[in-house]
Amino acid sequence: MLLGAHIPISGGVYRAPEKGRELTCDCMQIFSKNQMQWRSKPLSDDDVDLFKKGVKEHRIEETVIHDSYLINLGSPDVELLEKSRKAFLEEMTRAHKLGVRHLIFHPGAHVGSGEQAGLKRIAESLDWAMKEYASHDVEPLLETTAGQGSVLGRSFEQLAKIIELMESSRGVGICFDTCHAYAAGYDVKSSGGYEATMAALDDILGMDRLKAVHLNDSKGKQGSRLDRHEQIGKGYIGLEGFRNIMNDERLEGIPMVLETPGGEKRYAGELKTLRALVRKR
Numbered sequence: 203m204l205l206g207a208h209i210p211i212s213g214g215v216y217r218a219p220e221k222g223r224e225l226t227c228d229c230m231q232i233f234s235k236n237q238m239q240w241r242s243k244p245l246s247d248d249d250v251d252l253f254k255k256g257v258k259e260h261r262i263e264e265t266v267i268h269d270s271y272l273i274n275l276g277s278p279d280v281e282l283l284e285k286s287r288k289a290f291l292e293e294m295t296r297a298h299k300l301g302v303r304h305l306i307f308h309p310g311a312h313v314g315s316g317e318q319a320g321l322k323r324i325a326e327s328l329d330w331a332m333k334e335y336a337s338h339d340v341e342p343l344l345e346t347t348a349g350q351g352s353v354l355g356r357s358f359e360q361l362a363k364i365i366e367l368m369e370s371s372r373g374v375g376i377c378f379d380t381c382h383a384y385a386a387g388y389d390v391k392s393s394g395g396y397e398a399t400m401a402a403l404d405d406i407l408g409m410d411r412l413k414a415v416h417l418n419d420s421k422g423k424q425g426s427r428l429d430r431h432e433q434i435g436k437g438y439i440g441l442e443g444f445r446n447i448m449n450d451e452r453l454e455g456i457p458m459v460l461e462t463p464g465g466e467k468r469y470a471g472e473l474k475t476l477r478a479l480v481r482k483r
């Protein structure tokens with residue numbers, strides 16, 4: 203299993219691989235810029251070189267990037283939508299520069315304009331971004347969400363709808379977040395429930411779209427729609443749930459990263475806990 207964590211980029215993007223390795227990560231997720239700001243300094247060639255060197259030296263087998271939290275590709279506000287689309291395109295360019303293939307993003311929120319309108323705007327935004335960024339070496343991954351408020355993406359059907367509404371969805375993938383899925387109502391805790399969840403994912407989206415997993419326990423109960431992450435084993439999903447995931451051969455080779463509240467202080471311990479759940483074959 204390819205396990206890692208979300209590594210902060212304080213001190214420079216290029217420092218992330220070393221930090222990741224220290225925390226026993228074999229893969230990692232990063233922001234390519236400050237996730238709470240629209241503007242960002244361009245990545246310098248030095249930063250990029252050092253980052254790529256670090257990835258090799260510290261044997262980070264795969265990196266994924268999470269986009270800025272400000273971006274809403276489903277916004278009904280024309281100005282905000284325009285700003286979001288441009289920022290998303292920039293995220294794709296930055297990922298390309300860093301040699302990262304997968305860009306994870308929350309699909310968007312309809313902010314009162316209705317689900318169908320929101321889903322359509324997200325599809326149009328993606329079509330636009332992928333047309334502008336024509337080289338296809340960076341693939342956007344729609345993340346499953348908890349469905350808090352007007353946030354879209356709580357069901358596989360909603361994600362499938364976005365993909366279906368796109369002119370060309372080639373290269374669009376999925377990131378499965380365990381906390382979000384559980385909070386949105388999917389059972390990932392019982393082994394039967396987990397199997398049913400994965401069967402639905404395969405049926406509605408196709409397993410081949412699944413390119414990344416966020417490993418988070420949940421502070422909220424199943425179906426609570428609360429997007430509140432908990433440390434592995436301390437939330438409602440519990441070790442029972444993560445045992446399903448750690449022994450699912452379909453997830454072999456897919457980057458799976460922690461985004462848990464303890465952060466860097468806890469990651470190594472949590473990864474150890476997860477690795478111990480893998481049954482000997």
Ligand SMILES: [Zn+2]
Nearest residue numbers: 345379416461
């Ligand atoms: Zn996530």
Ligand SMILES: [Zn+2]
Nearest residue numbers: 382429430431
């Ligand atoms: Zn979350």
